[in-house]
Amino acid sequence: MDNRQILIDSLPQGELRESNYTLATTKAPQPENGQVLCRTLAIAIEAGSRAGLQGSASYAGAPKSGIVMNGHAAARVVASYDPAYKEGDLVTCPAGWQDYSVHEARALTRIEGSGDPARYLSALGNSGLTAYFGLFNVGQPQAGETLLVSAAAGAVGHFVGQMGRIAGMKTVGVAGSDEKCARLVSELKFNGAINYKDGGFRANLKEVTPDGVDLYFDNTGGDVLGSALFRMNENGRIVCCGVVSQYDTSNPAPGPKGVPGLLVNKRLRMQGFLVFDHIKQYSQARSEIAGWLDSGELIAWQDEFDGLESAPRALVDLLAGGNTGKRIVRVAE
Amino acid sequence: MDNRQILIDSLPQGELRESNYTLATTKAPQPENGQVLCRTLAIAIEAGSRAGLQGSASYAGAPKSGIVMNGHAAARVVASYDPAYKEGDLVTCPAGWQDYSVHEARALTRIEGSGDPARYLSALGNSGLTAYFGLFNVGQPQAGETLLVSAAAGAVGHFVGQMGRIAGMKTVGVAGSDEKCARLVSELKFNGAINYKDGGFRANLKEVTPDGVDLYFDNTGGDVLGSALFRMNENGRIVCCGVVSQYDTSNPAPGPKGVPGLLVNKRLRMQGFLVFDHIKQYSQARSEIAGWLDSGELIAWQDEFDGLESAPRALVDLLAGGNTGKRIVRVAE
Numbered sequence: 001m002d003n004r005q006i007l008i009d010s011l012p013q014g015e016l017r018e019s020n021y022t023l024a025t026t027k028a029p030q031p032e033n034g035q036v037l038c039r040t041l042a043i044a045i046e047a048g049s050r051a052g053l054q055g056s057a058s059y060a061g062a063p064k065s066g067i068v069m070n071g072h073a074a075a076r077v078v079a080s081y082d083p084a085y086k087e088g089d090l091v092t093c094p095a096g097w098q099d100y101s102v103h104e105a106r107a108l109t110r111i112e113g114s115g116d117p118a119r120y121l122s123a124l125g126n127s128g129l130t131a132y133f134g135l136f137n138v139g140q141p142q143a144g145e146t147l148l149v150s151a152a153a154g155a156v157g158h159f160v161g162q163m164g165r166i167a168g169m170k171t172v173g174v175a176g177s178d179e180k181c182a183r184l185v186s187e188l189k190f191n192g193a194i195n196y197k198d199g200g201f202r203a204n205l206k207e208v209t210p211d212g213v214d215l216y217f218d219n220t221g222g223d224v225l226g227s228a229l230f231r232m233n234e235n236g237r238i239v240c241c242g243v244v245s246q247y248d249t250s251n252p253a254p255g256p257k258g259v260p261g262l263l264v265n266k267r268l269r270m271q272g273f274l275v276f277d278h279i280k281q282y283s284q285a286r287s288e289i290a291g292w293l294d295s296g297e298l299i300a301w302q303d304e305f306d307g308l309e310s311a312p313r314a315l316v317d318l319l320a321g322g323n324t325g326k327r328i329v330r331v332a333e
Numbered sequence: 334m335d336n337r338q339i340l341i342d343s344l345p346q347g348e349l350r351e352s353n354y355t356l357a358t359t360k361a362p363q364p365e366n367g368q369v370l371c372r373t374l375a376i377a378i379e380a381g382s383r384a385g386l387q388g389s390a391s392y393a394g395a396p397k398s399g400i401v402m403n404g405h406a407a408a409r410v411v412a413s414y415d416p417a418y419k420e421g422d423l424v425t426c427p428a429g430w431q432d433y434s435v436h437e438a439r440a441l442t443r444i445e446g447s448g449d450p451a452r453y454l455s456a457l458g459n460s461g462l463t464a465y466f467g468l469f470n471v472g473q474p475q476a477g478e479t480l481l482v483s484a485a486a487g488a489v490g491h492f493v494g495q496m497g498r499i500a501g502m503k504t505v506g507v508a509g510s511d512e513k514c515a516r517l518v519s520e521l522k523f524n525g526a527i528n529y530k531d532g533g534f535r536a537n538l539k540e541v542t543p544d545g546v547d548l549y550f551d552n553t554g555g556d557v558l559g560s561a562l563f564r565m566n567e568n569g570r571i572v573c574c575g576v577v578s579q580y581d582t583s584n585p586a587p588g589p590k591g592v593p594g595l596l597v598n599k600r601l602r603m604q605g606f607l608v609f610d611h612i613k614q615y616s617q618a619r620s621e622i623a624g625w626l627d628s629g630e631l632i633a634w635q636d637e638f639d640g641l642e643s644a645p646r647a648l649v650d651l652l653a654g655g656n657t658g659k660r661i662v663r664v665a666e
Contacts (some may be wrong), residue, residue: 221593240593255588260554260573263605271605272596 006097006311008065011053013243016319020053021069021312028100031081035102038075040095044121045071045140045305045314045327046155048242059332068096069311072116072126072333075101085110090117092125097311100333113290123293124286126275130241131159132285133278135167138271139215143168146211148228151219152193153180153301154229155326156241160217161190162298169215172208174224176321181302183324188299202227217241226256232266301325308310334361339430339644341398344386349652354402354645363388364414368435370603371408373428377454378404378638378647378660379488381575399428400645405459406436406664407450423450425551430644432664437593446623455631455659456492456626457619463574464492465618468500468612472548476501479544481561484552485526486513486634488659489574493550494523495631502548505541506558509654516657521632524532535560544638549553550574559589565599573605573622 002025009022031037049070073095077085082105085091090111095101113118122128132155136143147164151157152173161171161184173184173193181193192208193199204305205227212233218225221243232238261269278285292298305314308331318327335358342355364370369488382403394401407426410418415438418424423444428434444453455461467489468474478496485506494504506517506526513524525541527534538560545566551558554576565571596603611618623633636656638647641664651660 065587218593225593238593238595242592242597254590255592257587259592260551260558260571260589260603260605263573263603264575264607265605267605267607267610269605270593270596271599272593272598272602274597274600312346 001100002026004097004308005068005099006308008053008067008069016050016181016316017244017310018316021328023309029102031079031102034082034105036077036082036085036091036105037079038091038093038095038101038103038108039078040073040075040099040101040116040308040331041090041312041333042074042121043071043097043123043308043329044073044094044127044333045311045318045323045329046126047318049315068098071095071097072112072121073101073312074120075112078327080105084191088094092117092120092305097308109252112286118302118328118330119293120301121328122155122302123298125211127155127326128159128289128300129278129282129285130264130275132164132289133275134217134239134241134273135163135215137278137281138273139217139237141167141169141215144170145214146170146172146219146233147215148172148205148209148213148231149217149219150174150196150224150228151176151242152184152190153324155220155323157217157219158184158188158301158325159298162188163292164215164217165189165298166292167193169213172213174205174220180183180324188301196224202230205231212236215239221254221289222256226258229258229262229268230258232262232268232333234266236266236268238268238270247267303327305329307331334433335359336361336431336433337641338401339641340403341386341400343398343509349383349386349649351616351645351649356642362435363585364412364435367415367438369410369415369418369424369438371406371424371428371431371434371436371441372411372435373406373408373641373664374423374666375407375451375664376404376428376641376644376662377406377458377460378644378651378656378662379459380652382648383652395556401431402643404428404430404542405454406434406455407444414437417640425450425453430641432641445463449539451661451663452633453628454489454661455635456622456631457662459534460659461492461622461633462611462615462618463489463608464496465622466492466608466614467572467574467606468496468548469633470611470614471606472550472570474500474502474548477503479503479542480550480567481505481507481538481542481546481564482550483507483529483557484553484575485517485523486537486657487552488656490550490552491517491521491634492631495521497548497550498522498524499625501631503544505546507538507553513657521634529557535563538564544559545569548572555586555589559591562589562591562601562610563597565595565601567599569599569601570658571601571603572602593596636660638662640664 077089091108137327146171149160153175164171173190184190184193194204213231216238410422424441453600480502482493486508497504506523517523517526546564549561549571
């Protein structure tokens, strides 16, 4: 059984390019006792995986070339040598960008219920869970407060704003195009949305947050974070979720000027988190999110590419801000 | 009755100089009903008061020239038109840099017990209370953890390190001279202390914190904060207390590169605070601190100048790192 794989051919110097990847074909791996062979159905394309290609320290581990690009996938069990799974079961797994992969059974997450398995890469997967735990566990929202979200049309951001609305907050999104901003308001019911590429960004931000910002969910770092610091109210919270502005570079920019001065004067709390730290609450969170999806309170945007070979293009484009919602590459039916 | 006053003559361009101040003599003010006339005995010299001379926003309020320089003082009541105070009572008050000042009675804090009233400007005043609330309320120390403190020989820092030891932590200080570092270890029982002016600072910091840093009490911002971020352990806390590195300039430096990237990867919490937010606990904190002073567990360093006219020199020198412990200007017996 042939296994197509997308390998990291070279580490990027500066921006990531499709030419940093190469397509290879090998034989599908053979599972051993306690292991499961999985057929990749859909791959989640995530900005964070760019960090694994960085020379500096990162939670994705040390960079290497000549290995399969990492990525989370929805998959179908093709052969199981563990009693917990049988052929045909649907799971998520750290498959990487390839057709087939072998895993210890304990590394798999079972996909519950019917419907598109790719929702376990989006609203019921890391993106939805990251939004949920960052907003509720770290941000501690209060009804009536103003929530600001950066990369608000992104995989995590579009959920954060909607969950903030569900929590009774006024919600304002920052995105990279006028079209995304319009859709955030019309389709996802954000109270406001502004384009950070607009020259009048700071003034626009002030206008759209007349009561200041109580909770800022930061997906970007960089200039948007710097501007948000100046709009924060006293005792505000900044949830640090990711640093999109810094992923696609070998030379991170300096931090914002307001750190630590504005943190002191405004008594701000700025806190980073990773979704994995909240694993004990995944099941409870998934069932709450599933309820919101069923009732239509929460809308999941999926932004799809077709075919394994499109994955490098899908990531390069995502890093340039091309996605609206969760980017998925469909690999097989 | 003559009242000598030190006025802000001009706002500093760049570093503060003694020539930004001028000495004037007027008549002592006359209290009205509900007010109290106070004779200044000692003035607390504080880096934060430099921020009031900045063009940018600051909790010390908008900058002005031609007014009395602000400052907290220990004082003796000379005349009282309020039943709560009588002549001879000792108080602290926002006197400013002058011999006499008038206050609403509710703006005064009564000095309890006997002994040097200046201790209410130091261990039992804002410096000691800032150390106490920043460490215990914001930092939430755990026995066995490593505490790093910047400006560790400063008014707040020298208390933070000692309180950390009392809480069972390993304590490491950062200071601006080898002599200060030696005294932190020999006199105040810090486990280690390093000089940030030493060229090998990052390497020295690593050596003196072999288990990493769990709690960093930041009094400086700037490069020391940047270096500390790289030594933080997962789930570490950074207490943002002040920004000494940025007070004496009109052009604040960019923030550290690790913000927000390292906050995410290490799940750090970075939190600013002001001592005033904890006013309901002042009395309980003062009695605990007084107990530590009495038992000798806590040592208060006082660094004194003599005479009202020395106040500008005392502040300029403090901003250049000249103080060891709390700087006090003695004005009268």
